[in-house]
Amino acid sequence: MIQIQSPCLWAVHTADTIMERTPRLYEANGYHGKWSYDYGVILKGFELLWKVTGESKYAKYIRDNMDYFIQSDGTIRGYRQDEHNIDHLNNGKLLFGLVQMTGEEKYKVAASLLREQLRSHPRTSEGAFWHKQVYPYQIWLDGLYMGAPFYLEYMLQFEQEDEQDLDDVTRQFILCAQHNRDGKTGLLYHAWDEKRTQPWSDPNTGQSPNFWGRSMGWFVMALVDVLELLPDTHQDRTKLIEILNDTMSALRSFQDTSTGVWYQVINEGTRKGNYLEASASSMIVYAMAKAIRLGWLQDENWLNSLDHAYAGLISEFVMETKEGWVNLYKNCQVAGLGGEPRRDGTYAYYISEPIITNDQKGLGAFLLACTEYEYMLNRKG
Numbered sequence: 001m002i003q004i005q006s007p008c009l010w011a012v013h014t015a016d017t018i019m020e021r022t023p024r025l026y027e028a029n030g031y032h033g034k035w036s037y038d039y040g041v042i043l044k045g046f047e048l049l050w051k052v053t054g055e056s057k058y059a060k061y062i063r064d065n066m067d068y069f070i071q072s073d074g075t076i077r078g079y080r081q082d083e084h085n086i087d088h089l090n091n092g093k094l095l096f097g098l099v100q101m102t103g104e105e106k107y108k109v110a111a112s113l114l115r116e117q118l119r120s121h122p123r124t125s126e127g128a129f130w131h132k133q134v135y136p137y138q139i140w141l142d143g144l145y146m147g148a149p150f151y152l153e154y155m156l157q158f159e160q161e162d163e164q165d166l167d168d169v170t171r172q173f174i175l176c177a178q179h180n181r182d183g184k185t186g187l188l189y190h191a192w193d194e195k196r197t198q199p200w201s202d203p204n205t206g207q208s209p210n211f212w213g214r215s216m217g218w219f220v221m222a223l224v225d226v227l228e229l230l231p232d233t234h235q236d237r238t239k240l241i242e243i244l245n246d247t248m249s250a251l252r253s254f255q256d257t258s259t260g261v262w263y264q265v266i267n268e269g270t271r272k273g274n275y276l277e278a279s280a281s282s283m284i285v286y287a288m289a290k291a292i293r294l295g296w297l298q299d300e301n302w303l304n305s306l307d308h309a310y311a312g313l314i315s316e317f318v319m320e321t322k323e324g325w326v327n328l329y330k331n332c333q334v335a336g337l338g339g340e341p342r343r344d345g346t347y348a349y350y351i352s353e354p355i356i357t358n359d360q361k362g363l364g365a366f367l368l369a370c371t372e373y374e375y376m377l378n379r380k381g
Contacts, residue, residue, distance in 0.1 A: 014366060024065065039065060044364060046061055062097070070098075081116060087132070089118075089150045089151070092111055115151075135339075137197075141180060144172060148169050170230070176219070177246075179192040187267060190335075190345065193206045212265065212266075213266050220244065260312030273347075278317040278328055278330045279359060281312065313369060328363055331358075332359075
């Protein structure tokens with residue numbers, strides 16, 4: 001194991017490993033150049049590291065990888081607006097920084113194409129975005145991270161600020177918390193089906209049956225990223241901070257007492273087949289550190305919970321190879337609901353998906369967690 005004490009040095013070492021192993025993310029195994037939301041997770045990690053360290057090589061890595069997709073006229077290789085897939089918006093978060101860095105119009109044009117998707121994106125009867133057109137009437141926790149921060153930042157950067165439009169962003173979280181939350185544990189179920197027609201949905205509540213770790217991670221990351229951008233005077237700001245506190249408190253109650261991190265199926269602990277999972281744990285650490293830094297989690301005990309969780313990330317999931325590279329172990333490769341019979345939302349399903357090393361989502365979340373933790377410590381100190 002690498003003996004590096006500074007969280008930022010962990011992030012630097014991990015980022016340098018990624019650049020050596022995969023200079024072109026879109027050529028990594030299984031991606032084949034497709035417009036995948038995974039890039040947006042890992043490149044947001046690079047973006048935060050660039051902002052904290054000032055190292056231009058991280059900005060160059062972002063630009064080199066995004067330029068494979070963003071054509072000279074602003075069109076996006078492999079992107080289809082008519083699919084109405086909320087995942088396709090995630091990479092768009094990098095375009096704002098590229099506009100500021102380069103001033104090139106193509107990045108703004110590309111962002112506007114993604115923004116246009118939301119104008120026609122299908123919604124539930126209350127106005128929540130469907131996760132995808134092929135998953136009708138469904139709110140997935142994943143989708144809040146994919147869509148809401150991009151939607152808000154686009155409006156703040158490129159559109160005249162309109163309170164009703166900002167309300168549309170906050171509404172997504174309020175509706176998700178209303179429909180996906182479990183009253184007993186305070187955790188949020190992975191998904192909710194408005195029509196109660198999906199095989200995985202409860203006929204009475206519409207909720208899926210389990211609490212998937214990474215979906216909770218997506219949700220709390222989305223909350224802190226939106227709250228960071230949302231104007232202080234917005235009418236729903238207090239409500240979103242309340243949702244964040246309730247959700248983080250629920251997560252803390254299921255934090256593993258021994259290691260400080262979280263399980264694949266959060267509330268099932270040591271049940272046979274369950275395992276401590278890297279990407280979810282990293283996402284929660286990132287959200288917790290950012291919420292402490294920005295004053296939304298104010299109880300002194302939060303810092304103890306965070307320190308325990310961060311130490312657990314390093315001890316449970318990180319090892320050094322003989323080449324001196326960083327490996328991140330115990331990542332759930334993927335999990336979803338519907339589309340095929342086996343994706344039924346049961347406990348057996350969530351523990352059946354492959355567990356892999358160096359998943360892009362996990363690596364991106366780990367970069368975010370380490371860098372934000374360091375940033376928080378410096379600001380608090």
